Amino acid sequence: MVARAALLACGLAAWSGEALGAEIACWLDRGVLVAPATAAGVSGDFIIDTGTKHSVVHNTRAQAAGIEGDSLAGEVRLAGIQVAERDLAIEDLDARTWAFPTPIAGVIGADILRDFVVELDTTPCRLTLASAGVLPSPGGASLPISWRGTLPVVPGALSDGPTARAVGLIPATGLDAAVRLSPTLAVVPGGDPKTMAPYGQGRAELRALSLGNRLFENLQAGLSDGQVDAEGAVGLQVLGRWRLRFDFPAGRLHLVEE
Numbered sequence: 001m002v003a004r005a006a007l008l009a010c011g012l013a014a015w016s017g018e019a020l021g022a023e024i025a026c027w028l029d030r031g032v033l034v035a036p037a038t039a040a041g042v043s044g045d046f047i048i049d050t051g052t053k054h055s056v057v058h059n060t061r062a063q064a065a066g067i068e069g070d071s072l073a074g075e076v077r078l079a080g081i082q083v084a085e086r087d088l089a090i091e092d093l094d095a096r097t098w099a100f101p102t103p104i105a106g107v108i109g110a111d112i113l114r115d116f117v118v119e120l121d122t123t124p125c126r127l128t129l130a131s132a133g134v135l136p137s138p139g140g141a142s143l144p145i146s147w148r149g150t151l152p153v154v155p156g157a158l159s160d161g162p163t164a165r166a167v168g169l170i171p172a173t174g175l176d177a178a179v180r181l182s183p184t185l186a187v188v189p190g191g192d193p194k195t196m197a198p199y200g201q202g203r204a205e206l207r208a209l210s211l212g213n214r215l216f217e218n219l220q221a222g223l224s225d226g227q228v229d230a231e232g233a234v235g236l237q238v239l240g241r242w243r244l245r246f247d248f249p250a251g252r253l254h255l256v257e258e
Helices: 002-014 059-064
Strands: 021-025 027-029 032-039 042-048 056-058 071-078 081-091 106-108 117-122 125-130 141-144 146-148 151-159 164-171 179-181 204-211 214-223 232-234 243-247 252-256
Touching: 021 032, 032 106, 032 125, 042 059, 056 059, 059 081, 141 151, 179 204
Parallel strands: 042 106, 056 081, 164 232, 179 214
Antiparallel strands: 021 125, 027 032, 032 042, 032 071, 056 106, 071 081, 117 125, 117 243, 141 252, 146 151, 151 164, 151 204, 179 232, 204 214, 243 252
16 A cells, blocks of 8 residues: 555656656556546546546545536546546446455546557556657557547457457457457357456456467457447457557557567
8 A cells, every 4th residue: 555655646746737748657456557647636546448438436436525426527637647627427436446456546548548649568567648749659560540439449350269350459458358359249158148247257268369460379358248339359468468559649559569
């Protein structure tokens, strides 16, 4: 807890409304990206998720701050960036965060992150947000980012052994599994779909995933909720093999070899 408090203090000290971006310490809890942030006056540890549509404040934190209702508005501060007033949902995040060792204040999602260049190195965990054109070119391989609704999607390929197919995958830094596949695409014979759903503990083996210039074999995968128009999502258990740069303004995901 002392270490987490120190990280939060460092993050707060780095914020500036004039900043074009800054690097802050982050960490992974259960494979999910977490960093200190403030959203609409609520400060704490937030899941930073490129695969969440809309940013959220945990209802317990909102209630503790005397905020009622199912939404609120305010500025968001993260990694040296101050974002003008945004609408945020108030939701119960217990199903998503019950196993985390420290309380989670909310989720900062793609609705806010898409305006910036987001760079992430997981070893050790460092997170940078910057305005477009500020950071030097990272080099290396990159994938085009398209948008399906309000979520980013990159091209990949999946195989169950006998067959393979090209797919669109949401690169999700807050995903609780290496891969989650749409139930319209994948089935788990003999498995309980409820345990395979988001935040459930069930997993099945995916024979192979191709992403960028790498092949990943025998991954532990779950199912998505099927509510997003993409074939699946890929998390940091796969994406963390690279240093990542989500250049949302330019529409590229850079996969930088360490």
